[in-house]
Amino acid sequence: MVRINIDSKEVEANGESTLLELARKNGIEIPTLCHHQAVTPYGACRLCLVEIKKEDETKLVASCTYPVREDGITVLTQSPKVNRVRKMILEFLLARCPEVEIIQEMSAEMGIKQSRFILYDNDDCILCGLCARVCEEIIGKSAVSFTDRGPDRKVSTPFNEPSEECVGCTACAFVCPTGAIKVEEWDEIRFIEKWNTEIPLQKCAKCDMLYTPANTPGYILSKMQLPENLLRLCEKCRRKSVAESLSNYDVTSKNVIIKK
Amino acid sequence: MNVDLGKVDKLIDKYRDEEAAYIPLLQDINSEFRYLPRDALKRVSQKMEVPLSHLFRLATFYKSFSLVPRGEHEIQVCMGTACHVRGAPRVLNKITQQFQIYPGETTADQKFTVETVNCVGACALGPLVVFDGKYFGHLNLSRTDKLLEGYHEENKKSS
Numbered sequence: 001m002v003r004i005n006i007d008s009k010e011v012e013a014n015g016e017s018t019l020l021e022l023a024r025k026n027g028i029e030i031p032t033l034c035h036h037q038a039v040t041p042y043g044a045c046r047l048c049l050v051e052i053k054k055e056d057e058t059k060l061v062a063s064c065t066y067p068v069r070e071d072g073i074t075v076l077t078q079s080p081k082v083n084r085v086r087k088m089i090l091e092f093l094l095a096r097c098p099e100v101e102i103i104q105e106m107s108a109e110m111g112i113k114q115s116r117f118i119l120y121d122n123d124d125c126i127l128c129g130l131c132a133r134v135c136e137e138i139i140g141k142s143a144v145s146f147t148d149r150g151p152d153r154k155v156s157t158p159f160n161e162p163s164e165e166c167v168g169c170t171a172c173a174f175v176c177p178t179g180a181i182k183v184e185e186w187d188e189i190r191f192i193e194k195w196n197t198e199i200p201l202q203k204c205a206k207c208d209m210l211y212t213p214a215n216t217p218g219y220i221l222s223k224m225q226l227p228e229n230l231l232r233l234c235e236k237c238r239r240k241s242v243a244e245s246l247s248n249y250d251v252t253s254k255n256v257i258i259k260k
Numbered sequence: 261m262n263v264d265l266g267k268v269d270k271l272i273d274k275y276r277d278e279e280a281a282y283i284p285l286l287q288d289i290n291s292e293f294r295y296l297p298r299d300a301l302k303r304v305s306q307k308m309e310v311p312l313s314h315l316f317r318l319a320t321f322y323k324s325f326s327l328v329p330r331g332e333h334e335i336q337v338c339m340g341t342a343c344h345v346r347g348a349p350r351v352l353n354k355i356t357q358q359f360q361i362y363p364g365e366t367t368a369d370q371k372f373t374v375e376t377v378n379c380v381g382a383c384a385l386g387p388l389v390v391f392d393g394k395y396f397g398h399l400n401l402s403r404t405d406k407l408l409e410g411y412h413e414e415n416k417k418s419s
Contacts, residue, residue, distance in 0.1 A: 132313075136311070141311075142311030142313050142314060143311075143313060144313055145311070145313035145314055145316070145317045146317055146321075147316060147317055147320045147321075148320045148321070149320070149321050157313065158301075158312040158313050158315075158316040159298065159316060159327075165311070165312070165313070
């Protein structure tokens with residue numbers, strides 16, 4: 001059992017693997033942008049920096065990737081040093097993404113009115129790579145990844161062209177902390193602006209409502225064992241058809257056997 | 261552009277049993293074709309069962325990979341501070357005018373690629389041009405002319 005002191009609170013690790021997890025479980029909030037519990041931590045945004053004290057040594061680490069292993073270390077999440085560095089990082093982020101609400105809010109909380117830095121080509125993307133991680137680890141498609149390097153680094157599709165792999169699930173847009181991935185729908189098409197990718201939408205076999213990107217049901221079926229017809233209907237019709245098929249049975253009778 | 265995928269397959273077979281040998285494989289493909297053809301990347305992605313986006317990430321990250329065809333001969337013009345003050349821009353102008361291309365481009369006949377680099381560490385020799393890995397220092401306009409002519413002559417002889 002590893003015992004750690006976080007902000008002068010003694011906590012015990014119970015299977016938590018990183019400092020961030022442990023702190024959150026004990027009600028200590030550490031700000032993050034690039035962290036999502038569903039995917040492997042990456043340590044990109046650096047906002048979750050904390051100060052670690054061990055004997056006389058002290059160092060700054062990203063709590064989302066720092067493993068809970070050593071016994072008896074002291075962690076400070078709000079020390080002057082941490083706050084100074086975190087404020088600096090926020091100023092950089094604010095210079096890059098002045099229009100992103102969550103960064104504005106975080107900056108205001110830290111008392112930053114305006115960034116000292118000015119960047120002329122603004123971008124809502126903070127290069128945290130959450131979209132790429134979700135696409136790879138959860139969806140299993142890897143339609144996007146980091147490309148180029150240094151100041152040119154960005155997240156993009158292969159050859160910066162409309163993706164052949166994308167199933168249009170928009171999990172990337174869902175996890176994006178800054179809303180940099182915008183999704184629009186028109187005329188039976190779903191368009192993901194950042195990937196320049198258009199995915200046709202499919203109609204429900206019963207009520208003709210557009211309900212899913214056309215290639216998603218096929219992909220889900222290839223991953224999971226589901227009755228093939230189930231995904232041809234929209235959510236409402238699906239529920240209805242299940243209810244209707246149940247009405248054929250006498251559910252009040254004791255003889256009904258539900259197969260497992 | 262047609263790419264001989266048979267050659268790509270042979271290279272892939274060489275690395276088939278090694279795990280995560282994508283970089284050496286891409287290096288081999290890059291030196292075989294003098295760039296990474298799109299079809300070759302797609303073939304690698306299919307055969308090695310690695311997402312195309314991962315290969316594209318590698319191909320754009322490393323400077324030694326190119327996604328556009330490069331010339332038979334590579335000319336690097338040093339634009340470091342020492343070379344710059346000793347007249348590297350004039351040398352660069354001369355070369356780009358001669359080949360009618362911008363720095364970073366390749367001539368239409370696929371013979372020459374001209375690039376600028378920031379210091380090759382031989383400042384005492386500036387202005388300096390690296391021609392196919394060989395260093396030519398103390399260049400001025402007439403010596404640049406001779407250097408390029410020499411290569412042209414050689415090409416004429418061999419063809």
